Amino acid sequence: VAVGGENGRFAYLTNKGDGTLSIIDVLSETIVNTVPVGKGAHALRVSPDGSTVYVALSKEDAVAVVEASTGKILRIIPVGKTPEQIDLSRNGLWLYAGNNGESTVAVIDTTSQTVVATVPVGQGAYGLQAVSAKPTKSESVLQSLSKNADGYARIRPEQLQAELDQKDFTLINVHIPYAGEIAQTDANIPYNRIADYLDQLPDKGEPIVLYCRSGSMSTTAGRTLVDLGYTNVVELVDGFEAWKRAGFDLIGDN
Known part of the structure; x- marks a missing residue:
């Protein structure tokens, strides 16, 4: 579950069984929309400005980029085999996808919405957390x-x-x-x-x-x-x- 949208109004929940994303109005505690995003919908993150939701699709080897307000899929980004964990840098410029199926981390530029690097991290690696640092x-x-x-x-x-x-x-x-x-x-x-x-x-x-x-x-x-x-x-x-x-x-x- 992740919270985002204007003033933190909405919560987002992936439903791995049917590959959907539910959008929940926190104030009324009701589901306002459920949209298909792809097979194996797993971890998710919301951009710092609340406009975009990123969803790991473990059975499609990709990350879905979703418009937070409507649930519309903006792009599907191929990242590597079986991505189950994702995380955003604090400034929202970089998204990291942990590919459990091949023990790599894909580095995604959220501006261009493309993978700019794939880093081997070793077998059995699990869990992912982005650490912010000042860019050069x-x-x-x-x-x-x-x-x-x-x-x-x-x-x-x-x-x-x-x-x-x-x-x-x-x-x-x-x-x-x-x-x-x-x-x-x-x-x-x-x-x-x-x-x-x-x-x-x-x-x-x-x-x-x-x-x-x-x-x-x-x-x-x-x-x-x-x-x-x-x-x-x-x-x-x-x-x-x-x-x-x-x-x-x-x-x-x-």
Whole structure:
């Protein structure tokens, strides 16, 4: 059983016998949905922002990625033989699957939802627990984000939080009027006047992360910077409202 969803509203339970996932409303203590996820549904974990449930499918040699709010399967990731244990890093960037059938651990990048490494751990290994550590600069998530059609990338709250531990980018709040800011913000610049404040920005190839309340203002600012020749622009997905939903603090929040 794992708890997640908005404000911890829902609990999730795998039913190994029929390969389903039950979604339980904690407040009303009722099952609101039961959805098929795959054979041998076993261990599960919920992402830090509560949006995604990961389920080990021991009889399909895979992990199911499930949308927490609807139970919709977003992806099935092949990981190795008989995965029965899974665990997430604290920041939600890495998922680890213990493959009992071949004594390995698969390392999954949750951003790309792909296996990036498979590590032998020895016969008879059982049980799995992720231990958080600060990533090295070469492992920066900002370097691995893909750009969208508008020429900039997007980052999730838990990814940004992890990057702040070794911040090497410029963080700009473009929301107006001022309604609070994320710690380590470098400047507060109106989204519709960002072209007038280029002296507060780094060189055009250096990383810049933009955010606002919900994402609309940062989208406009991001497009403006791309049009001006900035090549390393990143937007916080759904702004500081999503940041707060993920459990992170906002300075000056009224």
